[in-house]
Amino acid sequence: MMAVPSSRTPLVAMVGGGQLARMTHQAAIALGQNLRVLANAADEPAALVTPNVVIGSHTDLDDLRRVAAGAAALTFDHEHVPAELLEKLVAEGVNVLPPPQALIHAQDKLVMRRRLEALGAPVPRYAAIESLDELDDFAARIDAALVVKAARGGYDGRGVRMASDLAHAREVVGDYLAGGVPVLVEERVPLRRELSALVARSPFGQGAAWPVVETVQRDGICVQVIAPAPELSADKAAAAQRLALRLAAELGVVGVLAVELFETPDGALLVNELAMRPHNSGHWTMDGSRTSQFEQHLRAVLDYPLGDTDAIAPVTVMANVLGAAEQPAMSVDERLHHLFARMPDARVHLYAKAERPGRKVGHINFVGDDLTKLRERAELAAHWLSCGQWSDGWEVHG
Ligand SMILES: Nc1ncnc2c1ncn2[C@@H]1O[C@H](COP(=O)(O)OP(=O)(O)O)[C@@H](O)[C@H]1O
Numbered sequence: 041m042m043a044v045p046s047s048r049t050p051l052v053a054m055v056g057g058g059q060l061a062r063m064t065h066q067a068a069i070a071l072g073q074n075l076r077v078l079a080n081a082a083d084e085p086a087a088l089v090t091p092n093v094v095i096g097s098h099t100d101l102d103d104l105r106r107v108a109a110g111a112a113a114l115t116f117d118h119e120h121v122p123a124e125l126l127e128k129l130v131a132e133g134v135n136v137l138p139p140p141q142a143l144i145h146a147q148d149k150l151v152m153r154r155r156l157e158a159l160g161a162p163v164p165r166y167a168a169i170e171s172l173d174e175l176d177d178f179a180a181r182i183d184a185a186l187v188v189k190a191a192r193g194g195y196d197g198r199g200v201r202m203a204s205d206l207a208h209a210r211e212v213v214g215d216y217l218a219g220g221v222p223v224l225v226e227e228r229v230p231l232r233r234e235l236s237a238l239v240a241r242s243p244f245g246q247g248a249a250w251p252v253v254e255t256v257q258r259d260g261i262c263v264q265v266i267a268p269a270p271e272l273s274a275d276k277a278a279a280a281q282r283l284a285l286r287l288a289a290e291l292g293v294v295g296v297l298a299v300e301l302f303e304t305p306d307g308a309l310l311v312n313e314l315a316m317r318p319h320n321s322g323h324w325t326m327d328g329s330r331t332s333q334f335e336q337h338l339r340a341v342l343d344y345p346l347g348d349t350d351a352i353a354p355v356t357v358m359a360n361v362l363g364a365a366e367q368p369a370m371s372v373d374e375r376l377h378h379l380f381a382r383m384p385d386a387r388v389h390l391y392a393k394a395e396r397p398g399r400k401v402g403h404i405n406f407v408g409d410d411l412t413k414l415r416e417r418a419e420l421a422a423h424w425l426s427c428g429q430w431s432d433g434w435e436v437h438g
Pocket residue numbers: 164187189194195196197198199200226227228229230231234257260300312313
């Protein structure tokens with residue numbers, strides 16, 4: 041008997057209810073789907089918009105089973121699900137993408153460093169540290185400023201500490217070790233700037249690379265992304281894309297892979313870290329590329345053919361909207377109103393998150409051809425949405 045084709049749309053389930061899940065749901069709508077999310081609470085960004093919500097914890101096996109039940113694929117908006125739980129889900133037949141043996145390289149900075157080294161990818165000099173003696177040995181060996189990192193659990197620079205000197209590094213390492221946190225220490229790489237090579241890979245093996253971007257960081261948080269990275273030679277951009285596609289294939293990544301890169305003053309590229317999900321460095325694609333990273337991630341985990349990754353304009357600038365140190369008296373609604381009045385070209389994406397200092401609550405894209413002008417506008421707009429102040433003195437009712 042012939043199987044009757046199912047007319048049901050496939051269901052993708054995502055662990056995490058943050059802004060990445062929210063924007064993936066937005067992309068799912070266009071594909072005739074909705075996203076099922078595992079959220080900690082009903083007021084998380086994605087839980088507010090998809091009707092398909094499981095409230096629970098990403099560290100609870102039963103909650104993970106509930107969100108995965110009947111899904112064509114289970115994927116992630118963050119990397120904090122313990123690998124043991126994912127292995128159990130795989131054993132029970134859940135299609136976990138990226139698979140746990142790939143995802144571990146985005147979960148553990150030490151596992152990642154070792155694997156990248158084995159694959160011949162350039163990385164900063166580093167060492168796993170289990171005692172202060174090992175730290176002293178490493179410091180003596182490399183003769184450079186040190187960065188101490190928690191191997192797991194950090195994001196937005198939270199597990200990363202720039203040591204002012206060896207005594208400081210010893211203090212930080214001591215604290216981490218006392219807390220039972222696995223630690224690595226790296227040379228502090230002199231940075232010309234930071235770049236990101238974003239690619240996607242499907243189970244079929246298709247790969248697609250977006251233009252390489254520059255990510256501008258402030259206090260360990262990305263504040264602006266420029267696509268494509270200005271003054272990056274075509275050769276070097278292509279090499280970064282090839283590296284990212286190779287890593288995606290060698291690690292068995294399915295979905296979007298972000299390869300965060302350091303560019304040194306002499307022009308060398310080193311891999312900083314990997315993320316296996318839609319990434320902040322790809323938010324520009326929502327307005328600046330033919331295919332957004334969110335749609336591409338869905339296409340990849342569903343093994344659909346991937347979409348065109350070309351930029352639609354010479355330059356796109358993305359600015360993150362961060363919660364201000366002091367929440368402005370003016371409501372978000374009113375700030376948005378004034379932003380649109382001044383800048384009709386602003387492409388705004390808000391996450392419906394409460395404003396807290398330094399928290400990513402949205403982003404704004406500007407698409408065009410004048411890099412300097414777009415960067416200025418992005419900076420002004422993001423600062424306005426954060427603080428309710430125009431940093432160039434523009435008068436709202438002037
Ligand atoms: N070895 C290093 N040398 C110089 N800067 C670094 C180094 N490691 C991290 N940083 C800085 O800290 C930021 C956050 O580090 P990262 O390892 O990416 O942690 P997170 O997981 O929090 O994103 C980087 O984007 C970079 O600006």
